[in-house]
Amino acid sequence: MGDNATTTKALGYVRVSTNEQASSGLGLGAQRTTITERCSARGWDLVDVVADEGLSASTLRRPGLTTALDRMAAGEADVLVVAKLDRLSRSLRDFIDLRDRAAAGGWGLVILDVALDMSTPSGQLTSNVLASVGEFERALISARTRDALAEARKRGVRLGRPPEIPDHVAARIRGRRAAGDSLRRIAADLTADDIPTARGGAVWSPSSVQTVLKSER
Template identity: 45%
Template sequence: MARAKNAPANTVVAYVRVSTGEQVESGAGLAAQRAAIEAEADRRGWTIVAWKEDKAASGKSLEGRPGLAEALELIESQQAATLVVAKLDRLSRSLIDFAALMERARSKRWNLIALDLGIDLATPAGEFLASVMASAAQWERRIIGQRTREGLAAKKAAGVRLGRPASLPVDIRTRIVSEARDGASLAAIARSLNADDVPTAQGGKKWYPSTVRAVLASQEASQFA
């Protein structure tokens, strides 16, 4: 099944990880992970091509983990056939990230094994589990999206203004409204603000007629909110 084209089937890259504050006694320490992988390697006749590790690294994301990046590079450059972890959460605590990694393994034809849960993409059971977890990850993404939409709708219904809050001082907004009421054009107001080095609401250095129009529109809308 899924293994690197030119790497012998019994070659593996072992990956271990601990995050800040994790204790050896918990069974998640580096030594415990290494011992579990070495025991399985002896039992199954694996050749461990390399050990890669990340210390004080969170498992919430696959990003920012140089050890994991190096392990994947070794696998995908066909120097080993399989990536092995002692525990699934050492690889990722995110179901969505793990499902994406399994799909990457399948598409690029390398194997992935997590000893604690018996995940092995080279077996029919492993393939089935991968499909189940991929479906669960898709469900999780949809639930997150639904909750986000419902939360925004609830805030809007409650009158909460969404988006980035205005950061333009009241006196500047008052000045813009006053100049507009006195008959100044949008371009003239923008020139006046630029001449006085007044920053925009987002910290920009230059005002434009469209920027002034947006401030006037927000002021008018707030009067009817």
């Protein structure tokens, strides 16, 4: 980190998946504006903003993020600034990995929507709590969903394809299958693009793809 005699240099990182729109508040432009304004308010020199477009946060293997991390490791900036935590990672393991990279490299990780600055001791502590709570919340949501589905089955409710799957998603699945793609490949691509399943889940399986195909017959 820069000392009191120098201006802190910041590198921004922004991301959207294919199904996210600028109007949702998650768009690249909105993220860039937030990062620019906050860096200016802190007197930081924003050297650049690196973007990943149309990519999920399910993995750290993203071209833009890889570039940003390489530039941080090369000492181009003192802090990596992200507008929203879920733009960076949705995985506890990946979040901890990024935090450890920052600590080992001597640079700070700043996440604006949760007022988290991991270049400080209090920020390091908060990051542990935040990541754990986020993982716990997702586990609770998953458990509640499974329980609700099990209860519905007991009542004899038929759990077919609900109307939440947009026509363009069903058409995409049919088109990919007609082109010869495997169910596993189609499922992996839908998951990577952050497209919810018929039941609102985040991860597609070959069987869930097959269910959509059967419902279209």
